[in-house]
Amino acid sequence: MSISHDEPLIELDGVCRSFGSGETRVDAVRDVDLAIGEGEIVTVVGPSGCGKSSLLNMLACLEHPDRGELRLRGRPAAEADVEIGYVTQSDSLFPWRTLLANVEYPLEIRGVSKAERRERAVAMLARVGLSGFENHLTRQLSGGMRQRGNIARALVYDPDIVLMDEPFGALDAQTRLLQQRQLQAICAEERKTVVFITHDLHEAILLGDRVVVMTARPGSIKMVRDVGLDRPRDLDHIHEEPRFQQLMTELWDALRDEVLRAAPAAATAVAS
Amino acid sequence: MTRATTTASRRKQVPERATARSHVKRLPIWAQSVLLLVAVLAVWQFVSGRLVDPFYLPAPSEIVTSLWLSAVDGSLWANLWTTLQETMIGFCIGATAALVAGVIFGRSPRVAAVLDPFLVALNATPRVALAPLFVVWFGIGLLSKVILVITMVFFIVFYNTFQGVRSVDATYIRVATVMGASQRQIFRTVILPAATPLIVLGLKLSIPFALIGAVIGEFIASSAGLGFQIKLASNTYDTAGTMAGIFVLMAVAVLIDLALNRLARRILFWQPESAERTTSSTM
Amino acid sequence: MSTTIPLSRRQALRGMAMLAGLSLAGPVLSSCAGGGTGPDGARRVRLTQAVNSLAYAQNYIAQRAGFYREAGLVVETVVTDGGGPDVQAVLAGSAEFTINDGGQVVTALAGNRRVTAVAATFDRCLVNATISVRAAQRLGIDPSTPLDRKIAALPGLRIGVTAPGALTWQIARYNLVGAGSDPDAATLVALGGGPAVLAALETDQVDVIYISIPFGEEAVNRGIGLTLIDHSAGEDPNLSRFMMEGLWVTPDAMEENGNTVAAMVSALRRSSDFIRTAPSEEIAELLEPDFTNFGREVLLTAVERLKGAVPADARWDATAQATTERVLQTNGLLRPDAPPIASIVDDRFLT
Numbered sequence: 001m002s003i004s005h006d007e008p009l010i011e012l013d014g015v016c017r018s019f020g021s022g023e024t025r026v027d028a029v030r031d032v033d034l035a036i037g038e039g040e041i042v043t044v045v046g047p048s049g050c051g052k053s054s055l056l057n058m059l060a061c062l063e064h065p066d067r068g069e070l071r072l073r074g075r076p077a078a079e080a081d082v083e084i085g086y087v088t089q090s091d092s093l094f095p096w097r098t099l100l101a102n103v104e105y106p107l108e109i110r111g112v113s114k115a116e117r118r119e120r121a122v123a124m125l126a127r128v129g130l131s132g133f134e135n136h137l138t139r140q141l142s143g144g145m146r147q148r149g150n151i152a153r154a155l156v157y158d159p160d161i162v163l164m165d166e167p168f169g170a171l172d173a174q175t176r177l178l179q180q181r182q183l184q185a186i187c188a189e190e191r192k193t194v195v196f197i198t199h200d201l202h203e204a205i206l207l208g209d210r211v212v213v214m215t216a217r218p219g220s221i222k223m224v225r226d227v228g229l230d231r232p233r234d235l236d237h238i239h240e241e242p243r244f245q246q247l248m249t250e251l252w253d254a255l256r257d258e259v260l261r262a263a264p265a266a267a268t269a270v271a272s
Numbered sequence: 273m274t275r276a277t278t279t280a281s282r283r284k285q286v287p288e289r290a291t292a293r294s295h296v297k298r299l300p301i302w303a304q305s306v307l308l309l310v311a312v313l314a315v316w317q318f319v320s321g322r323l324v325d326p327f328y329l330p331a332p333s334e335i336v337t338s339l340w341l342s343a344v345d346g347s348l349w350a351n352l353w354t355t356l357q358e359t360m361i362g363f364c365i366g367a368t369a370a371l372v373a374g375v376i377f378g379r380s381p382r383v384a385a386v387l388d389p390f391l392v393a394l395n396a397t398p399r400v401a402l403a404p405l406f407v408v409w410f411g412i413g414l415l416s417k418v419i420l421v422i423t424m425v426f427f428i429v430f431y432n433t434f435q436g437v438r439s440v441d442a443t444y445i446r447v448a449t450v451m452g453a454s455q456r457q458i459f460r461t462v463i464l465p466a467a468t469p470l471i472v473l474g475l476k477l478s479i480p481f482a483l484i485g486a487v488i489g490e491f492i493a494s495s496a497g498l499g500f501q502i503k504l505a506s507n508t509y510d511t512a513g514t515m516a517g518i519f520v521l522m523a524v525a526v527l528i529d530l531a532l533n534r535l536a537r538r539i540l541f542w543q544p545e546s547a548e549r550t551t552s553s554t555m
Numbered sequence: 556m557s558t559t560i561p562l563s564r565r566q567a568l569r570g571m572a573m574l575a576g577l578s579l580a581g582p583v584l585s586s587c588a589g590g591g592t593g594p595d596g597a598r599r600v601r602l603t604q605a606v607n608s609l610a611y612a613q614n615y616i617a618q619r620a621g622f623y624r625e626a627g628l629v630v631e632t633v634v635t636d637g638g639g640p641d642v643q644a645v646l647a648g649s650a651e652f653t654i655n656d657g658g659q660v661v662t663a664l665a666g667n668r669r670v671t672a673v674a675a676t677f678d679r680c681l682v683n684a685t686i687s688v689r690a691a692q693r694l695g696i697d698p699s700t701p702l703d704r705k706i707a708a709l710p711g712l713r714i715g716v717t718a719p720g721a722l723t724w725q726i727a728r729y730n731l732v733g734a735g736s737d738p739d740a741a742t743l744v745a746l747g748g749g750p751a752v753l754a755a756l757e758t759d760q761v762d763v764i765y766i767s768i769p770f771g772e773e774a775v776n777r778g779i780g781l782t783l784i785d786h787s788a789g790e791d792p793n794l795s796r797f798m799m800e801g802l803w804v805t806p807d808a809m810e811e812n813g814n815t816v817a818a819m820v821s822a823l824r825r826s827s828d829f830i831r832t833a834p835s836e837e838i839a840e841l842l843e844p845d846f847t848n849f850g851r852e853v854l855l856t857a858v859e860r861l862k863g864a865v866p867a868d869a870r871w872d873a874t875a876q877a878t879t880e881r882v883l884q885t886n887g888l889l890r891p892d893a894p895p896i897a898s899i900v901d902d903r904f905l906t
Contacts, residue, residue: 060450086450092443096465096542106451109461137542157451327665404747412744412760493751495744500719503745507638507720508888509663 007074008035009082009160009193010059014068017054018218027218028054031068034212034221041187041194043208045201045255047262051219052197056163059195060086072161085154085162085192089169091146093138099149100125100134106157124156125149127186144175148182155190164196168203180206181235188232201255205247206235213254216262223254330512335519338505338512347501352520354497358414358486362421366482367475370426374433378467379459384434395427400488407493417489417497424485425478432474436467469543472536479532480525487521498524598815599629601650603641606748607634607845608767609857610800611654613676613826615845616838622825626818638721639663642803645670651808652819656722657798657871657879657896658888664899665892670803672900674820675871676827677799679864680786682726685771690762691781698781702790705783706733710740715752715761718745720888723752723765726794729882730784733793738885750848756780769849769857776853787860796875797882798896799864809901820869820904827865835859869905876900 017029028051036042046052057063058070061077061084072080093102100121107117125131128148138146147167154162167183168176184207187194198204204211205227213223229243238244299307313332320331330338342348377384403420410416440463448458490499498517505513604611614632617623623630633650635641642663644650653660653670660670686696694708709731716723724745728738744761746752749770755761757779764771764780768787774780789795802823804816830838838861839854846854866872871879876896883889 060446062446062449083452084450086447088443088447090443092441092447094444094462094465096468105448105461109448109451109453109457139542139544153451163450325668327668404751407746407751408754411758412746412755493744493746493755495713495742500745504719504724507718509639 007038009038009040009073010034010036010195011071011074012068013071015055015058015065015070016067017051017058017063017065029058029065030218030220032219032221034224036193036195038193039191041196041207041209042212043196043198043204043210044212044214045198045204045251046214046219047216047255047259048199049262050214050217050258052214053165055214055219056165056195056197059161060084060163082161083157083159085157085159087147087150087154087162087164087167089166091138091143091150091170093146093149093153095138098135098137099130099141102138102149103153103156106153110157121152121156124152127155127189128152129182142175143171144179147171147179151183151186155186155192160193162192162194164194166198167196169199176203177235183207184231184233184235201248201251202239205229205244205251206233206238211247211251213251214258216258222258223251225251327509327511330515334512335516338510338516339520342501342513342516348520351496351498351501352524354494355483355486355490355499356524358417358489358497359421359482361414362418362485363425363479363482365418366422366425367429367478369422370429370474371433371471373426374430374471375437377430378434378437379463391427391430399423399485403488403492406489412493412495416493417486420489421482421485424481428478428481429471429474432470432477433467436470436474437463439470440466469540472532472540476529476532476536479528483521483525483528597624597627597629598818599631600652600815600819601631601633601644602652602654602819603633603635603644603650604654605635605638605641605659608681608749609769609842609846609861610656610677610681610767612830612838612842612861613823614654616826616829616841617822619841619844620826620829622822626822628815628818628822630819637718642670645803645805648805651804651812651815653803654800655803656800657876658722658725658883660803660899661879661883661893661896662888662890664894665890669806669894669899671806671809672798672801672803672871673809673816673902673904674823674869675798675801675866675875676823676869677801677861677864678796678866678871678875679789679799680726680794680797681767681799681860681864682723682765683768683771683786683860684727684730684763684765684783685756685774685780686763686783687756687759687761687774687780688778689759691783696781696783702784706730706791707735709734709763710736712762713742713744713760715744715746715755715764715766717747717749717752717766719743721745723767725882725886725888726786727763727765729794729885730791732885733791768860769846769853772856772860773849773853776850776856785860787864789863794878794882796872796878798871798875798879801871809903813904817904824869827867827869830858830861830865831867835862870902871900 012032012034015029015032016027018025018027020026032055034042044052044055054063058065064077070077072082093099094105097105100118103121103124104117107120112120122131122134125134128151130145130148130152133141133145138149141149150167151164168179171179180203187207196204196207201211208227211225211227212221213225214220215222225247227243227247229238229241239248316329317331317333320326320329320334326334339348342351377387399420402423403416406416406419410419444462444466445458448462453461486497487499487502490497491503494500498521502514502517502521505511505517602614604614614630618630618632633641633644635644638655638659641653642655642660645653646663646668654676657672660672664670686694690712691697696705696708709727714727716727718724724743727741727743731738731740734740744755746755746761749766752761752764752766753770753774756764756774757777763783764774771780771782775782784790786794786797802819809816835855835858838858839851842854842858843851849857880889880896883893
C-alpha cells in the first residue's frame with residue numbers, strides 16, 4: 001500500500017513535557033520530533049515509564065507540551081479541526097450503558113439523530129465482530145469483546161486520528177492474536193492514521209508502518225524504522241520473513257539497552 | 273430491552289445454583305425469613321405471661337390487638353399519615369439539597385476544601401440534642417419536624433453523593449473528553465451515572481434516619497404522629513401500644529426500603545445483583 | 556402468683572423491664588437500690604419524682620428544713636424526667652419511695668404489681684389552665700367570666716400540655732368532656748416541660764396551657780396570660796378534690812420496713828403542716844433555692860395556692876378518689892384489671 005508522507009497530519013516539533021516543579025520535577029518527554037502522515041500507522045515501543053502515555057495524552061490534547069509545538073494538519077493543536085479517537089489501556093466502556101449505547105455515545109454527544117446513530121453503531125459493531133451483543137452490558141462481555149467495543153466506539157465517529165494506548169496489554173496471548181488480526185483488517189478498510197503504543201516489539205512490527213523506539217525516561221526518540229512489509233500481512237507466518245527477523249534483532253538491540261537503563265535492578269540481576 | 277436480557281441471564285443461573293443446595297435450603301430466601309419470624313414470634317408468645325410479666329413484654333397477640341384497635345378507630349392512620357408527611361417532605365428537601373451540595377463539592381475541590389471543616393463540625397452536632405431548639409426556632413408544627421428530618425438526611429446523602437462524584441474513574445472522563453464531550457455533557461452522561469450507585473445507597477441509608485428524625489421531633493412537641501402515639505402509650509404504661517407503635521415504624525422503614533430496592537434495581541440495572549443487596553445490612 | 560419471686564426471676568424481670576422499656580425504663584433501673592444505714596445510724600433511702608415541680612414541695616421542704624434528718628433519714632431524690640420510670644423504679648425495687656399522683660400510679664398497676672399510698676401530700680389538682688391574653692380577648696374572656704363559659708370556650712382551641720398521657724393532658728381532656736364535647740375536640744399539643752409549654756403560650760403557638768403551678772402563674776405575672784381555670788383553688792366543682800400527690804411504697808416495704816415508712820410519712824407531714832401554717836414568705840424562701848427560675852412574687856402566689864391544696868389529715872377523701880377514677884375513665888386509661896383505688900390506699904401510718 002502506498003503511504004503519502006508529503007503532508008504530515010501530525011507534527012511534533014521539539015516537544016517537552018515535565019511534571020511537578022523544583023526538586024521533584026520529572027521530565028517525562030524531552031525534545032521529541034516526529035511527523036506522521038495521513039493514513040500512516042505508527043507504533044511506539046519503549047521501556048515502561050518512558051513517557052509513552054504522556055506523549056499519547058498530548059496527541060489527544062489532554063495534556064499540553066511545556067515546550068515545543070504540536071501541530072495537526074499544519075495548525076497548532078488547540079486550533080486544529082481534527083477529530084481524535086482514543087482507545088485506552090484499561091477497559092473504558094461505560095458499564096451503565098449497553099454495548100450499543102456505548103458505541104452510540106460519541107454520536108449522541110455530537111447530536112446525531114437517533115436513527116442514524118443506531119444504524120452507524122450497529123454497522124460498526126458488525127465490523128468488529130460484535131453483532132448480536134448490542135444489548136449486552138459490558139460486564140456480560142469478555143475482555144477481548146470489551147476491547148473491540150472500545151475500538152468500535154473510537155472509530156464510529158470517523159476520527160482523523162486513532163490513538164491506542166496498549167489496547168491489548170491486558171489480554172491473554174491467544175485473544176491478543178485474534179484482536180491484532182482484526183485490528184489490521186479494520187485499519188486496512190478505514191485507512192485511519194493510527195498511533196499505537198505497546199511494550200510488545202512483536203506487536204509493534206506486526207501492526208506498524210513505522211516503529212518508533214523511545215529511550216528510558218526522559219523519553220525521547222531513539223530510533224525510527226520503516227517496517228517495509230507488504231500489506232495485508234499474514235500475521236501467522238510473518239515472523240518467518242527475513243525482513244521481520246532483521247527488524248526484530250535491530251529494534252530489540254536498541255530497545256534492550258533502554259529497558260536495562262530503565263530498570264537497573266534487573267540489569268544487575270542479568271549481569272550476575 | 274436491556275432489562276429483558278439481564279433478567280433472562282439471571283434466571284438461567286438460578287436453577288443451577290438451586291440444584292447444588294441441600295433440600296432444606298431449597299426454600300426461597302423470603303420463605304426462610306418468614307419461617308424465622310414465625311419461630312421468634314411463637315417463642316415470644318409462649319414466654320410472655322409464663323416466664324415474663326406481660327406488662328414488661330406483652331405477647332405478640334396483645335400487640336396485634338392494640339394495633340388492630342388503633343387501626344379500627346382510625347388513630348393509627350391519622351398518626352401514620354402525619355409522620356409520613358413529615359418524613360417525606362423532609363426527605364425530599366434534605367435529599368435534594370444534599371444532592372446539589374454533594375455535586376458542587378465533588379466538582380470543585382476548592383469549595384470542598386474551604387467548607388469541609390464547617391461540614392464536619394455541623395455533622396458532629398447531635399441532632400437529637402438540637403431537636404428542642406428546633407422546636408423553639410421553628411415552632412411546634414410541621415416545620416420543626418421537617419427541619420429535623422432534613423438535618424438527619426442531608427449529611428448521609430451529601431457524603432455519599434460527594435464520594436460518588438469524586439470517585440468517578442478518571443479514564444471515563446478522559447475518554448469522553450477526547451470524544452469531544454463538553455463539561456456539561458460529561459457531567460450528565462458520565463459523572464452522574466457513575467455516581468448513581470453511591471447516591472442511591474445514600475438515599476436508602478437515610479430513610480430510617482428520616483423516620484427517626486420525624487419521631488424524635490414528635491417526641492419533643494406534637495399533637496399527632498407515630499411519635500405522639502408511642503409516647504402516649506408509654507406514658508400511660510401501655511407497653512403493648514408502645515411496641516405496636518415501634519413495630520409500625522419498623523414496618524414503614526422496611527416497606528420504604530423495599531420500594532427503594534425495586535427502584536434501585538431499575539436505575540442500577542447495570543450493576544451486578546450482589547451489589548444491590550449489601551446496602552440494608554450496613555444499617 | 557405468690558409475692559415471693561425467686562431472686563433469679565426477679566433479676567430476669569428487671570432485665571426484661573429494661574429491654575421492653577425503651578421509654579418506660581429510665582436510668583434509675585440500672586442502679587441498685589440504695590438501702591442501708593449511714594455512718595451516723597441514719598437510714599438511707601431513695602425517692603423518685605417525675606420532674607422538678609412545686610407539686611413535690613413537701614420533699615424539698617423536708618430536705619431543706621431538716622425534717623428528714625430529724626426523722627433519722629438520708630433521702631436521695633431521683634428525678635426521672637417524666638412519669639413512668641419513677642413508678643417502675645419502686646416496682647423494680649431500685650427505689651423505696653415515689654411521690655406521685657394517683658392517676659399515674661393506678662395506670663401502672665395490674666396483676667401482682669402493687670404500690671400503696673401511705674400518705675397524701677396534695678388533694679387538689681395543681682395543674683391549672685392559663686389562657687393567652689390574645690386568645691382571651693378574642694374569645695371575650697376576662698377574670699369575671701363564669702366557669703361554664705370558660706370551659707365552653709375550650710373546644711377548637713390549641714392547648715399546650717407536657718406529654719400525651721401526662722396529667723396535664725388528662726386534665727385538659729377532662730375539662731373538654733366537662734364542656735360537653737369530645738375529648739379530641741381541641742388540638743392538644745405535647746410540648747415537653749414547663750418552660751417549653753410557657754414559651755409556646757408566649758409565642759402564641761397555643762391558646763391555652765395546662766401546666767402545674769407556678770408556670771401559669773409566671774405567665775400571668777409576665778402579662779401574657781390569664782388564669783382560665785384555677786384547679787388548685789378547686790374552681791371546677793367537678794375537680795374540687797383529686798389524688799394529686801402522695802407517698803407510695805410497695806406492700807412488701809410497708810410490712811418489712813415499717814419504721815422507715817413511718818419516718819418518711821412523719822417528715823412529709825411535718826412539711827405539709829409547715830406549708831399550711833407558716834407564713835408564705837418563709838415557705839417561699841425555703842423553696843427558692845430549688846426554683847431559681849421564678850421570681851419571689853410568682854413563688855409567693857404559688858405558695859398561696861399550695862396552702863389550699865394540702866390535706867390536713869394527709870388523706871384523700873372519697874371525693875378525691877372518685878374524681879381520680881373519673882378522670883382516668885374519661886381518658887380511657889382505667890384498665891379493666893386495674894385495682895380499685897380504695898385497695899391501694901393505706902392509712903396505718905397516719906394515726
